[in-house]
Amino acid sequence: MTILLDNGYGQDTPGKRSPDGFFREYAYTRFLAKQIQEHLIALGLDARLLVPELEDISLPERCRRVNTLCQELGKDQVLLISLHVNAAGNGQEWMNARGWSCFTTKGQTLADSLATALYEAAEDWLPDHRLRKDNTDSDPDIESNFYILRHSSCPAVLTENLFQDNKEDVAFLESGEGAQAIINLHVEGIFRYLQQ
Numbered sequence: 001m002t003i004l005l006d007n008g009y010g011q012d013t014p015g016k017r018s019p020d021g022f023f024r025e026y027a028y029t030r031f032l033a034k035q036i037q038e039h040l041i042a043l044g045l046d047a048r049l050l051v052p053e054l055e056d057i058s059l060p061e062r063c064r065r066v067n068t069l070c071q072e073l074g075k076d077q078v079l080l081i082s083l084h085v086n087a088a089g090n091g092q093e094w095m096n097a098r099g100w101s102c103f104t105t106k107g108q109t110l111a112d113s114l115a116t117a118l119y120e121a122a123e124d125w126l127p128d129h130r131l132r133k134d135n136t137d138s139d140p141d142i143e144s145n146f147y148i149l150r151h152s153s154c155p156a157v158l159t160e161n162l163f164q165d166n167k168e169d170v171a172f173l174e175s176g177e178g179a180q181a182i183i184n185l186h187v188e189g190i191f192r193y194l195q196q
Contacts, residue, residue, distance in 0.1 A: 003047040005033040006082040010056030029083040039187040063151040070153040080156035085164045095165045099130035103158040106143045110155040115141035118189030125185040
């Protein structure tokens, strides 16, 4: 199984930062992706960065990269996790929204099982944080038609790792404990999914 880690956005993407400008989503998700990759490799898994570049790579190009690998290995031999940090406002002021969430496409797919495994791990690693869920279809993931999820051939999820426009969430993300919790929940969630 090959695990693809997609760090959303690039250093040239406007916005996508905390209101004070210090927290940058592109940098944080690249840090997460690299750390998660290293942990998965240490467990003997094939984990790869989808976007090693610093600049923003278009969604069609990212999906092309995913689907090329799916054609080579088989779509049942590839997983995609797209890493993001959420925002509630327009980036100009601090907001009150908080929490962690995981998105899949609409309907029941293998991605739902991956999302559930990630939520289970999030319960362990983020006990004092809100887990944003949609349990209307008997699983916790939030369904949305995000481009990268819709146009990837393999099971694909998108995680929103707290809020970059909430002061408490940013402080947690930037702390050693917080960063490690986010890394660990992804590693553990992926590993749980692969053990099913």
